[in-house]
Amino acid sequence: MRNVILLLLAIVLIPSCNNPENKKKSRTNEGIPSYTIGMNLCLSGNGSYYSEELKKGLDLTFDFVAQSKDKINIEVIYEDNKLNPKDAVSITKKFIEIDKVDIILSAYTPIIQATAGLAASSEVPMLATISSLDQISGDRDWVFRDFAMESQTMPLLASFAYSGLNLRSGSYMVVNDDMGNDAVRFFNDKFSELGGTFEGGELFDAGDLDLRNKISKVLEKNPEFILVMGRGASMINACRQIRERDAKIPILGNNTMDNETVWDALDESGNNFWFPRPYIDLKSNRYIRANERFIEKYGHKLNWLNIYGISIANYLAHGLKESGGDKQLLKSYLKTLNVQSIRGTLIMNDDSDVEMPHVICERKNGQSIVIEFPKKNN
Secondary structure, rough: OOOOOOOOOOOOOOOOOOOOOHOOOOEEEOOEEEEEEEEOHHHHHHHHHHHHHHHHHHHHHHHHOOOHHHHHOOEEEEEEOOOOOHHHHHHHHHHOOOOOOOEEEEEEHHHHHHHHHHHHHHHOEEEEOOOOOOOOOOOOOOOEOOOOHHHHHHHHHHHHHHHHHOOOOEEEEEEEEEEHHHHHHHHEEEEHHHHOOOOOOOEEOOOOOHHHHHHHHHHHOOEEEEEEOOHHHOOOHHHHHHHHHOOOEEEEHHHHHHOHHHHHHHHHOOOOOEEEEEEEOOOHHHHHHHHHHHHHOOOOOHHHHHHHHEEEEEEEEHHHHHHHOOOHHHHHHOOOOOEEEEEEEEEEEEOOEEOOOOEEEEEOEEEEEEEEEEOOOO
16 A cells, blocks of 8 residues: 655755765755655554554644645655565565665564564664564664563563552463563563562463463462453453453553553453553643644544654654755664653663653553653653
8 A cells, every 4th residue: 555645844954974875855846855754564454453543643743744834845655564574575675676765664573573684784764663572673773663662661560560559479361472471571570579479371372362271270370460461352352351250350461452442342341450551741732732633633532552653753754854865864863862752752772762751551440541650761
């Protein structure tokens, strides 16, 4: 799928001593420099919910910037990889060789792993998202990631479980992949350090739907809480089947829990859930105006995935403006990213991962309620 959006905003071209061939000044519209963002996303099939919600936030910002009086042309090209790494590689080659993009945005761990090396070897900046795998960018100098990682959020959740909820023993039901395994590792490290016990858990495959036997084994340990990590139907079934056995045991998770597909499926069973979520400055004028535009465009309030899209689109547009189409300068901009956003202060660390503040939420009576606010960037 290809969808091109022309954006207009002010630009002051920054002189550079880099090779002029690394710039794209030749592509202009009435003398205005034109830059291109290639979006390599899963827009159909498994995984499409997260990409589509991210895209809503991206499009909202691009539409808004296009209506501004300032002038810079940005083409945003969406391609659907269907969560297929081979398709994603073909799309990446097209972006680099045919579309001559200035930057690529890719989502999901298998897609990023399949394409990051190609982007890096071609010296095209890549921003990765919707992936929590630790060290996803590896030693690639051109790859960056903006998404919550279990290494960032699980210690926060473990501390809150121990000190905020006064829980001392727990277990887990997690998907057997990098997200689930990282969650158990980082949660256990912090919870054990504080004096808690976290053991006797079970792993499940992404396609497992009947988890009752595994849940029975977990509950035999008499945990005070269960950490549940997964996606889609398997995670929903894990939560629902735990609730069949125990209606009140606290269920802890990450931000994948916090979407309407999950809550609609769980309905009255969706209480006493606890999870970290990116901080959102709900009182800021930036949020209020964006939320009003979003409701007008889509008919519902912003969620945290939409917020990711908005903030990413804002700083990418600004980066293109600041770099003037020079990929080396754009890479340097991302490497030193330090911007204010609806998600608070976003800072790129030495591992090329964006650090951001988080909150702890409780799901109660159909609402995700913020219980603990961040201290700076946690």
